[in-house]
Amino acid sequence: MLAARLGPGAVGLLVLADGRFPAGTYAHSLGLEEAVAQGRVRELADVTAFATGLLHTTGRVGAGLAVAAWRLAMAGADGPLWRLLDVECDARMPSPAQRLTSRRLGRQLWRTAARLPLGTTGRATVAPPDRLGAGDAGPHQPVALGAVCARLGGSDLDAALLAALGAASVVVHAAVRLLALDPADAAAAVAGLGPQIDRVAAEAVATVAAAAARVPAGDASAVRAPGVAAGLAAALAAAPAGGAPLLEHYAEVHARREWTLFAS
Amino acid sequence: MAAAARRPLRVGIGGPVGSGKTALVAGLCRLLGGDLPLVVVTNDIFTTEDADFLRRAGVLSPERIAAVQTGCCPHTAIRDDIVANLDAVERLEADHPDAAVSLLESGGDNLTAIFSRALVDVQIFVVDVAGGDKVPRKGGPGVTHADLLVVNKTDLAPLVGADLGVMAADAADRRQGRPVLFTNLRRPDGAVEVAAWVGAQAAAWADAR
Numbered sequence: 001m002l003a004a005r006l007g008p009g010a011v012g013l014l015v016l017a018d019g020r021f022p023a024g025t026y027a028h029s030l031g032l033e034e035a036v037a038q039g040r041v042r043e044l045a046d047v048t049a050f051a052t053g054l055l056h057t058t059g060r061v062g063a064g065l066a067v068a069a070w071r072l073a074m075a076g077a078d079g080p081l082w083r084l085l086d087v088e089c090d091a092r093m094p095s096p097a098q099r100l101t102s103r104r105l106g107r108q109l110w111r112t113a114a115r116l117p118l119g120t121t122g123r124a125t126v127a128p129p130d131r132l133g134a135g136d137a138g139p140h141q142p143v144a145l146g147a148v149c150a151r152l153g154g155s156d157l158d159a160a161l162l163a164a165l166g167a168a169s170v171v172v173h174a175a176v177r178l179l180a181l182d183p184a185d186a187a188a189a190v191a192g193l194g195p196q197i198d199r200v201a202a203e204a205v206a207t208v209a210a211a212a213a214r215v216p217a218g219d220a221s222a223v224r225a226p227g228v229a230a231g232l233a234a235a236l237a238a239a240p241a242g243g244a245p246l247l248e249h250y251a252e253v254h255a256r257r258e259w260t261l262f263a264s
Numbered sequence: 265m266a267a268a269a270r271r272p273l274r275v276g277i278g279g280p281v282g283s284g285k286t287a288l289v290a291g292l293c294r295l296l297g298g299d300l301p302l303v304v305v306t307n308d309i310f311t312t313e314d315a316d317f318l319r320r321a322g323v324l325s326p327e328r329i330a331a332v333q334t335g336c337c338p339h340t341a342i343r344d345d346i347v348a349n350l351d352a353v354e355r356l357e358a359d360h361p362d363a364a365v366s367l368l369e370s371g372g373d374n375l376t377a378i379f380s381r382a383l384v385d386v387q388i389f390v391v392d393v394a395g396g397d398k399v400p401r402k403g404g405p406g407v408t409h410a411d412l413l414v415v416n417k418t419d420l421a422p423l424v425g426a427d428l429g430v431m432a433a434d435a436a437d438r439r440q441g442r443p444v445l446f447t448n449l450r451r452p453d454g455a456v457e458v459a460a461w462v463g464a465q466a467a468a469w470a471d472a473r
Contacts (some may be wrong), residue, residue: 026335107351174335261334
């Protein structure tokens with residue numbers, strides 16, 4: 001059923017979704033280590049609740065930004081639009097520690113994914129996003145993910161789905177190591193979040209698509225036309241922007257701790 | 265190769281917990297740092313502790329040391345998914361273009377740990393006498409394939425009933441001629457021979473440019 005749904009050319013995306021894809025995510029907990037340290041997460045049910053909260057806040061934002069990045073890649077966007085998206089990402093991540101983590105993961109993802117063969121229907125980015133950002137340079141993680149999905153021939157929904165699934169998976173698998181959970185419970189927990197992951201991803205696509213309705217996606221020749229660029233810019237600005245102050249708090253406290261196992 | 269040769273020689277240092285990896289890095293910094301500009305990436309399951317040790321030891325200025333967290337998976341960070349370490353070492357090398365050698369210290373792990381060839385150019389595996397004189401015989405990729413095997417804490421051999429001769433013979437058998445050095449890294453000059461080996465590797469690397 002999976003193969004019939006995915007069709008030819010999906011293997012590259014499955015490689016990207018594989019937990020063994022070497023993009024450095026295994027060393028991150030996205031705030032869970034700090035939540036455990038503060039005694040707020042103790043068992044499997046807490047982990048599921050934490051992941052659910054993350055999905056509907058920063059997860060939703062990440063999925064929307066990944067969709068926006070996918071649109072830029074498919075439209076053959078040039079430097080100014082990528083830089084605009086970079087600014088939109090920063091604006092949605094007030095915590096410096098979260099920005100650092102996002103750029104670190106984005107850099108690492110891009111490093112590996114840029115070496116995958118271009119998908120048969122894939123689109124290589126015209127302006128590679130890997131040089132984005134000042135100081136601690138590199139693309140934010142959702143930017144890299146959206147561009148990579150376009151490269152592999154994936155859809156905007158694929159980008160959103162992988163963004164949301166990736167966040168949930170990182171949290172739950174960090175919990176296996178922090179709380180010595182049953183790995184089968186962890187796999188079941190991630191699968192159990194499936195309907196919510198689907199919903200978050202579909203909403204991210206719909207939100208950005210509504211704002212970009214005027215933009216002819218995939219028309220590289222038109223991207224420099226003022227109307228098209230303005231439409232894409234509107235799509236970027238329309239990406240979800242919800243926040244999660246407790247996750248920001250966790251990220252900032254974690255970054256200042258001496259004894260941590262995870263990088264976030 | 266041409267592009268790779270323009271960067272410093274990357275030396276991986278791996279081995280079990282407590283065998284003396286950080287002491288070796290500190291010794292190498294002390295002995296080599298004057299002649300060969302160094303940068304150091306440490307991986308530790310407890311993150312910055314090793315980097316802090318090196319900073320406190322005053323053997324290297326703090327901005328030449330980076331710590332990488334491994335999420336409880338030290339072997340993953342040097343073998344299966346090396347991007348965080350590559351990212352860290354490339355950034356250090358870019359910030360310190362004078363560097364001739366980059367040392368990458370793995371978090372303590374087991375005998376199966378080994379560095380990816382995409383992360384380091386040569387690697388040193390550090391075991392210790394107190395772990396038992398059967399360690400070289402047990403083999404594993406670290407013992408058999410590392411470019412240099414260091415057997416540390418030789419001073420403890422009589423105290424733990426370890427036979428250094430047996431360890432040397434087993435290591436020679438397992439390693440088919442690759443070099444083995446016995447050290448006592450608690451001595452101020454304990455890393456002299458290892459430093460000489462690293463220095464020779466760095467010279468060969470520079471000659472290949």
